[in-house]
Amino acid sequence: MTEFLFVVVPYVCLTTFVVGHVWRYRYDKFGWTTRSSQLYENRLLRIGSPLFHFGMLGVVGGHVIGLLVPQSWTDAVGISHTTYHVVAVGGGLLAGIAAVVGMVILIYRRRTVGPVFSATTVMDKVMYVFLAAAIVLGMWNTIAGSILTIGGEYNYREGVSVWYRSFLAFQPDADLMGEAPLGFQLHALVAFALFALWPFTRLVHVFSAPLGYLTRPYIVYRSRDDRGLGSHRPRRGWDRAG
Amino acid sequence: MRVMAQMAMVMNLDKCIGCHTCSVTCKQAWTNRTGTEYIWFNNVETRPGLGYPRTYEDQEKWKGGWELNKRGRLALKGGGRFKKLATIFSNPKLPSIGEYYEPWTYDYSTLTDAPAQEHTPVARPKSLISGKDMKIEWSANWDDDLGGSTATAHLDPMLKKIGDKVKFEFEQTFMFYLPRICEHCLNPSCAASCPSGAIYKREEDGIVLVDQEKCRGWRMCVSGCPYKKIYFNHKTGKAEKCTFCFPRIEVGLPTVCSETCVGRLRYIGLMLYDADKVLEAASTTDDQGLYEAQREVFLDPFDPEVMREAEKAGIARDWVDAAQRSPIYALINTFKVALPLHPEYRTMPMVWYIPPLSPVVDVVQETGEDAEDKGNLFAAIDALRIPVEYLAELFTAGDVEPVDAVLKKLAAMRCYMRDINMGREPDGSIPEAVGMSEEEMYDMYRLLAIAKYDERYVIPPAHAEQAHALEELATECAVQDYGGGQQDLFGEGSGMPTPLAVENFQALKDRQTSDTLASPADKSGRVNLLNWDGKGMPSGLFPPQEKDS
Numbered sequence: 001m002t003e004f005l006f007v008v009v010p011y012v013c014l015t016t017f018v019v020g021h022v023w024r025y026r027y028d029k030f031g032w033t034t035r036s037s038q039l040y041e042n043r044l045l046r047i048g049s050p051l052f053h054f055g056m057l058g059v060v061g062g063h064v065i066g067l068l069v070p071q072s073w074t075d076a077v078g079i080s081h082t083t084y085h086v087v088a089v090g091g092g093l094l095a096g097i098a099a100v101v102g103m104v105i106l107i108y109r110r111r112t113v114g115p116v117f118s119a120t121t122v123m124d125k126v127m128y129v130f131l132a133a134a135i136v137l138g139m140w141n142t143i144a145g146s147i148l149t150i151g152g153e154y155n156y157r158e159g160v161s162v163w164y165r166s167f168l169a170f171q172p173d174a175d176l177m178g179e180a181p182l183g184f185q186l187h188a189l190v191a192f193a194l195f196a197l198w199p200f201t202r203l204v205h206v207f208s209a210p211l212g213y214l215t216r217p218y219i220v221y222r223s224r225d226d227r228g229l230g231s232h233r234p235r236r237g238w239d240r241a242g
Numbered sequence: 243m244r245v246m247a248q249m250a251m252v253m254n255l256d257k258c259i260g261c262h263t264c265s266v267t268c269k270q271a272w273t274n275r276t277g278t279e280y281i282w283f284n285n286v287e288t289r290p291g292l293g294y295p296r297t298y299e300d301q302e303k304w305k306g307g308w309e310l311n312k313r314g315r316l317a318l319k320g321g322g323r324f325k326k327l328a329t330i331f332s333n334p335k336l337p338s339i340g341e342y343y344e345p346w347t348y349d350y351s352t353l354t355d356a357p358a359q360e361h362t363p364v365a366r367p368k369s370l371i372s373g374k375d376m377k378i379e380w381s382a383n384w385d386d387d388l389g390g391s392t393a394t395a396h397l398d399p400m401l402k403k404i405g406d407k408v409k410f411e412f413e414q415t416f417m418f419y420l421p422r423i424c425e426h427c428l429n430p431s432c433a434a435s436c437p438s439g440a441i442y443k444r445e446e447d448g449i450v451l452v453d454q455e456k457c458r459g460w461r462m463c464v465s466g467c468p469y470k471k472i473y474f475n476h477k478t479g480k481a482e483k484c485t486f487c488f489p490r491i492e493v494g495l496p497t498v499c500s501e502t503c504v505g506r507l508r509y510i511g512l513m514l515y516d517a518d519k520v521l522e523a524a525s526t527t528d529d530q531g532l533y534e535a536q537r538e539v540f541l542d543p544f545d546p547e548v549m550r551e552a553e554k555a556g557i558a559r560d561w562v563d564a565a566q567r568s569p570i571y572a573l574i575n576t577f578k579v580a581l582p583l584h585p586e587y588r589t590m591p592m593v594w595y596i597p598p599l600s601p602v603v604d605v606v607q608e609t610g611e612d613a614e615d616k617g618n619l620f621a622a623i624d625a626l627r628i629p630v631e632y633l634a635e636l637f638t639a640g641d642v643e644p645v646d647a648v649l650k651k652l653a654a655m656r657c658y659m660r661d662i663n664m665g666r667e668p669d670g671s672i673p674e675a676v677g678m679s680e681e682e683m684y685d686m687y688r689l690l691a692i693a694k695y696d697e698r699y700v701i702p703p704a705h706a707e708q709a710h711a712l713e714e715l716a717t718e719c720a721v722q723d724y725g726g727g728q729q730d731l732f733g734e735g736s737g738m739p740t741p742l743a744v745e746n747f748q749a750l751k752d753r754q755t756s757d758t759l760a761s762p763a764d765k766s767g768r769v770n771l772l773n774w775d776g777k778g779m780p781s782g783l784f785p786p787q788e789k790d791s
Binding site: 029119196205208214218222 | 317323324327330331333334336338339369371372373374394427430434435436437438439441442443444445446454455456457458459460461474476478479480726
């Protein structure tokens with residue numbers, strides 16, 4: 001069972017995530033958007049959206065550090081476990097609370113503001129369930145697991161993180177996950193389900209984060225030499241001459 | 243020198259009767275879909291008035307366009323790249339739907355379905371945003387013909403600038419119409435504001451377009467454009483804007499708004515300009531110097547060196563010819579009667595306007611004096627400070643002198659031509675008074691008053707050898723190959739778009755091969771397009787198509 005939940009399911013979800021994105025980008029570039037509802041309502045969005053998004057940026061950053069940086073590395077540079085713990089929990093709590101508060105505002109807005117609610121698709125609703133579940137379980141792990149230590153101390157850096165890296169290296173060690181507390185197990189499973197849904201939801205806009213804006217020239221010109229021009233690619237054998 | 247060609251427009255405001263035909267035909271052609279209900283690529287505003295969206299000209303509020311920063315360099319008024327990214331999750335300067343208007347339809351079915359009752363049934367307005375009953379409180383033309391101006395006109399940002407001089411009393415008022423489309427600027431701040439780089443300026447003809455496949459709906463272009471001529475399609479989540487009807491322009495046809503203009507007041511032609519000079523001109527320190535600075539950017543298409551450089555830049559000979567015959571060049575540079583709209587936004591707009599003389603003429607007429615007499619008109623232009631100053635706020639950043647000069651030229655043309663039309667000896671002193679020769683004055687009269695179709699529109703068709711680069715002349719495969727494909731994977735309009743040329747081809751084929759004038763003959767399959775909200779395809783919308791390939 002552990003093998004199935006923490007080896008098979010994650011790989012299936014990861015494959016859906018990758019292949020789904022390639023497929024969506026190829027066939028639905030027109031549908032690839034943030035689907036902003038700011039035009040309908042701005043008062044709640046102005047508070048909720050930055051809170052949620054900046055909170056989530058912090059949360060994702062925290063996950064990258066916590067999952068991908070091995071404990072031995074921080075030990076090597078002389079960061080004590082207590083220091084790491086305080087910084088991680090403090091930062092995680094701050095980002096997590098911002099994300100949760102933002103999410104609550106946004107979901108409240110989505111349900112109560114008429115135009116926004118009628119612009120909500122079924123896929124949006126499904127996505128919200130998984131996203132909210134993942135965030136709530138994550139907060140539970142931080143508060144109940146790391147601060148209140150309900151159910152004993154658990155160092156995820158010796159368990160979940162190691163499993164995650166072994167998973168990325170295609171040599172998964174499912175037992176590490178099997179020993180983890182239930183909260184961590186559920187959080188990982190819900191997160192992987194969310195990854196599987198990802199390419200079919202509006203979440204794809206995450207991969208359009210416009211960092212290129214910082215370096216490109218302000219005015220974009222497109223010439224006839226631009227191969228990207230045109231609403232469709234030339235067929236094979238009909239390549240452009242010039 | 244880097245020569246580039248720009249398709250440009252001039253509108254002669256004296257001829258605009260405010261009939262909104264341009265807006266309606268444009269809407270039918272481009273924005274009659276769900277999500278675009280409130281989008282008017284072309285709109286006609288009554289001035290003085292609030293404009294559309296409300297008070298869009300107040301850049302202290304909306305922060306559109308460019309400004310000079312403390313070091314005197316050109317910068318986006320709404321903040322640079324870092325500020326744009328920092329506010330990407332909630333655009334602080336995005337107009338709400340209320341600043342435009344909440345689009346609506348009427349519940350017509352109650353008129354026909356209601357049971358017998360004492361009171362006449364009413365078709366209630368229903369919001370197209372929420373689907374609920376709504377109270378109509380604003381629209382794209384709420385203050386049309388100064389309607390309700392006593393309540394709203396004092397909010398006109400341009401009127402505020404000339405301040406306390408205006409009393410909005412009915413007897414003292416003046417008005418004219420201002421049709422607006424996208425300016426297709428030489429220095430577009432919408433493109434500069436787009437985080438995704440989806441908005442681009444076409445190198446061939448300078449038309450500014452949004453790549454629908456690259457747009458990610460960050461909405462920064464909407465706040466970046468000072469003219470508020472980029473709109474957010476709330477259904478697709480993408481930005482849309484006036485396309486200068488590029489599929490028509492590419493085959494040498496004028497835009498829909500121009501073609502259908504009842505007053506024939508629109509002119510379309512090419513302008514050659516020096517792309518290297520644009521930034522410098524847009525950085526002119528004095529707001530009032532921007533009009534002249536932009537004129538300096540334009541190149542003389544008769545100058546042999548310009549022609550040589552144009553050839554080097556790959557501009558075809560017939561395009562240079564077209565630039566020489568361009569009515570735009572004549573109106574902007576030869577006669578100097580066209581002025582840019584809000585040059586102070588520093589975007590180098592390319593839709594220019596001939597300011598209206600009519601508010602002045604109307605006043606003279608009301609006094610009972612001869613409104614075509616040079617002396618009376620010139621005196622009136624000097625005396626009527628308010629209309630002239632108002633026009634100056636629109637077209638020259640408040641500099642009265644160029645507006646004054648244009649109005650006097652138009653007045654002189656009236657007086658001079660009256661003598662000719664009355665069979666009297668033409669008075670050479672009249673053109674001289676405005677620094678023109680008699681011949682020039684007559685040429686200007688021809689262009690402004692006679693305005694033949696091929697003098698108003700000098701549009702060289704796109705070149706076949708460039709066809710691959712231009713979206714609409716899709717020559718790679720037979721048009722019949724379209725029709726299937728990946729459509730609607732994720733809701734309305736997803737998948738690969740069918741090029742317009744193909745839709746037109748099919749419609750034309752149907753029309754040409756149908757046996758009846760209005761098919762189907764029994765009219766049973768007819769659809770009332772007024773009630774169609776753009777969703778789905780009601781039966782009878784298109785005639786049945788036989789697939790025989």
